[in-house]
Amino acid sequence: MQEISSDVIRGYNDTIILFFLMEEPSYGYEISRNIKAMSENKYLIKETTLYSAFTRLEKNGYITSFSQEADNGKRRTYYQITEAGRVYYKEKCEEWRLTKDVIERFISD
Amino acid sequence: METIKNYLETMFANLPDTEETRRAKSELFSMMEDKYNELKAQGMAENAIVGTIITEFGNIDELKESLDLGKRDTIVPVVSEPVQTVATIENVTYESEGKRMLTIDEANDYVMDNSLSTFIFGLGVFFCILSPAGPVLFSAFEDIFGSNAFTNFLSSFGVGFLFLSVAIGVGLILLSGTKRKGWEFLDQDNCGLEIETEQFVKKELEENNSSQHFMFALGVMCCICSVIPVSVLGAMRIKVLSSAVGPSLIFVLVGIGVFFILNSSRKVSAYEKLLSLNNNPEA
Numbered sequence: 246m247q248e249i250s251s252d253v254i255r256g257y258n259d260t261i262i263l264f265f266l267m268e269e270p271s272y273g274y275e276i277s278r279n280i281k282a283m284s285e286n287k288y289l290i291k292e293t294t295l296y297s298a299f300t301r302l303e304k305n306g307y308i309t310s311f312s313q314e315a316d317n318g319k320r321r322t323y324y325q326i327t328e329a330g331r332v333y334y335k336e337k338c339e340e341w342r343l344t345k346d347v348i349e350r351f352i353s354d
Numbered sequence: 355m356e357t358i359k360n361y362l363e364t365m366f367a368n369l370p371d372t373e374e375t376r377r378a379k380s381e382l383f384s385m386m387e388d389k390y391n392e393l394k395a396q397g398m399a400e401n402a403i404v405g406t407i408i409t410e411f412g413n414i415d416e417l418k419e420s421l422d423l424g425k426r427d428t429i430v431p432v433v434s435e436p437v438q439t440v441a442t443i444e445n446v447t448y449e450s451e452g453k454r455m456l457t458i459d460e461a462n463d464y465v466m467d468n469s470l471s472t473f474i475f476g477l478g479v480f481f482c483i484l485s486p487a488g489p490v491l492f493s494a495f496e497d498i499f500g501s502n503a504f505t506n507f508l509s510s511f512g513v514g515f516l517f518l519s520v521a522i523g524v525g526l527i528l529l530s531g532t533k534r535k536g537w538e539f540l541d542q543d544n545c546g547l548e549i550e551t552e553q554f555v556k557k558e559l560e561e562n563n564s565s566q567h568f569m570f571a572l573g574v575m576c577c578i579c580s581v582i583p584v585s586v587l588g589a590m591r592i593k594v595l596s597s598a599v600g601p602s603l604i605f606v607l608v609g610i611g612v613f614f615i616l617n618s619s620r621k622v623s624a625y626e627k628l629l630s631l632n633n634n635p636e637a
Contacts, residue, residue: 274388291412292385297420312557322381
């Protein structure tokens with residue numbers, strides 16, 4: 246089966262994560278599970294990729310983290326999108342539309 | 355789960371032991387644990403679960419890059435570097451021979467025992483401070499109503515109260531010491547906190563900080579306010595209030611105040627004690 250190359254998707258991991266955070270704050274595994282479900286098992290994000298993205302996004306001020314206890318008593322780090330993060334997400338969406346439009350022109354069967 | 359933990363330890367063995375890498379390790383562990391629990395709930399076999407988690411873990415170099423560790427490794431060709439790496443491996447893995455690692459549950463137990471002990475100690479001190487209130491309150495009736503069988507009985511009751519209260523107080527103070535038994539190994543043995551425990555303790559410490567200040571302030575306020583009843587009731591010209599109830603209330607309020615002040619730091623000091631275990635590197 247054809248797999249997604251991590252080089253290709255790399256530039257859009259941030260966008261994928263922010264997509265979920267636009268809705269509500271979430272934590273690592275939940276996001277990873279949602280990505281899997283949303284992509285119908287076509288994209289499994291690696292743990293290190295996910296965590297690296299969190300660190301990068303946080304450093305850039307696009308997300309903030311806080312700690313909260315889940316129903317089962319486990320402490321988790323939750324991530325929350327910032328205003329700058331929302332703006333960045335919109336920009337990335339625009340960028341993707343353009344990219345997709347351009348690449349599509351060179352794809353043939 | 356143990357296999358996964360070891361896998362993660364191995365992955366991090368070559369990274370320096372910093373706040374950032376600890377946080378990364380703890381976060382990654384948390385995600386892997388979530389995944390483990392879900393796959394387990396789906397009825398997957400242990401081996402298959404471990405296999406899946408390790409395949410989906412990814413690449414540690416990617417993590418190094420995002421933590422700004424990758425560049426330093428390659429660019430800085432300092433001679434002393436290898437020595438430092440050896441030292442950090444020992445620190446990061448926490449598996450050094452004979453080092454006693456505390457789990458979250460143990461840390462919780464320690465904090466509970468410690469605060470219970472402080473609570474009992476505080477109660478003991480409260481009773482000791484309270485004890486003079488007995489004679490002060492009950493002997494005043496003799497002054498007010500003159501000496502008769504009933505007021506004499508009250509006076510001796512007051513003295514009895516003094517002794518009883520001191521006895522209870524001392525008993526509680528002695529009892530408080532026993533609650534600390536069983537934790538001496540923290541000072542004697544070489545102990546440390548597991549990474550998750552450390553995160554947990556730090557968070558608890560933060561959360562308890564404000565309540566500490568609040569309790570301390572309350573205690574100080576009680577001590578300061580202890581003179582108010584005497585002056586207010588003294589001005590009321592009702593003899594029972596001004597010479598019996600007022601003065602004895604000083605002891606009650608000071609007792610409560612000291613109790614709060616002693617108890618204010620009961621949790622925070624335990625958390626700080628736990629964190630200090632990791633900060634003193636083994637001698």
